[in-house]
Amino acid sequence: MKTAAAYIRVSTNDQLEYSPDSQLEKIQEYAEKNDMILPKEFIFREDEGISGKAAKKRPEFMRMIGTAERKPRPFDVIIVWKFSRFARNRQDSIVYKSMLRKQCGIEVVSVTEPVGDSKMSILVEAMIEAMDEYYSINLAEEVRRGMSEKVIRGEPVTAPAFGYLIQDKKYYADPETAPFVKMIFDSYISGMGCRAIAAQLNAMGIKTKRGGCWESRTVEYVLRNPVYIGKIRWNPKHKTCRNFDDPNLIVTDSGHKHLLDDETWKKAQEMLAKNKLMYGKSSGRKKPATIMLQGLVKCSSCGSTLCKSGENSMQCTGYAHGECSESHGILIRRLEGMVLASIEANLKSNNFIFTQKQFPKADCYSEIIKKQISREQQKLSRVKEAYAEGADTLKEYQANKQKILSQIKKLKSEKSLQNAQPQPAATGNFPAQQVEMVALLRSPKISAEQKNIVLRSFIDKIVFDREKNQVEIFYYL
Secondary structure (H helix, E strand, O other): OEEEEEEEOOOOOOOHHHOHHHHHHHHHHHHHHOOEEOOHHHEEEOOOOOOOOOHHHOHHHHHHHHHHOOOOOOOOEEEEOOHHHHOOOHHHHHHHHHHHHHHHOOEEEEOOOOOOOOOHHHHHHHHHHHHHHHHHHHHHHHHHHHHHHHHHOOOOOOOOOOOEEEEOOEEEEOOOOHHHHHHHHHHHHOOOOHHHHHHHHHHOOOOOOOOOOOOHHHHHHHHOOHHHHOEEEEOOOOOOOOOOOOOOOEEEEOOOOOOOOHHHHHHHHHHHHHHHHHHOOOOOOOOOOOOOOOOOEEEOOOOOEEEEEOOOEEEEHHHHOOOOOOOOOEEHHHHHHHHHHHHHHHHHHOOOEEEOOOOOOHHHHHHHHHHHHHHHHHHHHHHHHHHHOOOOOHHHHHHHHHHHHHHHHHHHHHHHHHHOOOOOOOOOOHHHHHHHHHHHHHOOOOOHHHHHHHHHOOEEEEEEEOOOOEEEEEEEO
């Protein structure tokens, strides 16, 4: 009497005739009819909805193959409802069937597709597998075509982006998360990097759409998503591709509510492009500075950033790409000396050019803080109910209550600060505050990256004019 194993898989929920239970029932009947034993430990059953295209993405399949390789041989045959359940990829089918047959002495048989034992069975089985693979490829193409048509009509075809919900095949603003979208954009426009924004969201206890923690790349994905200005973006070729310049991307207008105005969106895209030029491909995950002036010096002719050119010099990126007519090439050491001398001269004469640094709008934060207070008040109600029902002791209730009340008090304090009118910054103490900074910039013990951070704390930009051989420094107020 042979020992059998069963492999069960369904790829979609609407395949009722091939449901896992009905497959198992037919496999058990086949085993009994053919005088085989089917132990429970050899029934390998995938979760519903797993595709058969790639074997490595099917955990139960790989567990079955691993079990089959044991010595002595644990079972003699693997029974499937149809060969398409085993694999819809001919390469996988050939590789694993050949390995099972030659190395393990195990055959794969189908309940509904008996091929016999003659040499013609090889051709019959190959034809069945080819038809299954053709069906799988054709189905995928039809699905992609249908989804592309929906996108062109302005209908969503994927899970809603952060800040939205889907109802009746349309995007609707999610009252819980929509305010944070505005916060992300306002923070980025005001000068915060993607990493800093991610840290802020995580500190506030805000989760991504998938329920995870925020990272630089997830913040950048939000910043680059045109869904917030009434569009739908979809890539039929690459499901998770983050190449936002991919020519396969489909971007079309939709009728859903905008979470941003066009001006905010435009400013964010301009800053993303600026940071990409300044820091390279990863605009959100800024690379550590290798020179003190990295990303700060601008060309007086075209406004482009001066970047490292060669080992010891800097050059206008616009000139390097043929977009600027005047070269601004200069030795790094010489430019650093000019900048430090200019800062010291400004501090001594108390003569500065100030740039008013922008910060996120108060109304955005007020709405967010209001929702956080509401959430804490709901927590307060729940801990009270837990105590009333006896789930928590009086001591636990008092501790939880005090913790929540402290958080509410903190949030209300933050809200009051946000509502307060900003006062103009005083410039009188500015020179005294920066003297220590200049000492750090002169110190050989401080790294270029640390010096770059110091400069960015009080300098907006440095404009270099090669013709006049001078620099003009714009400070943050």
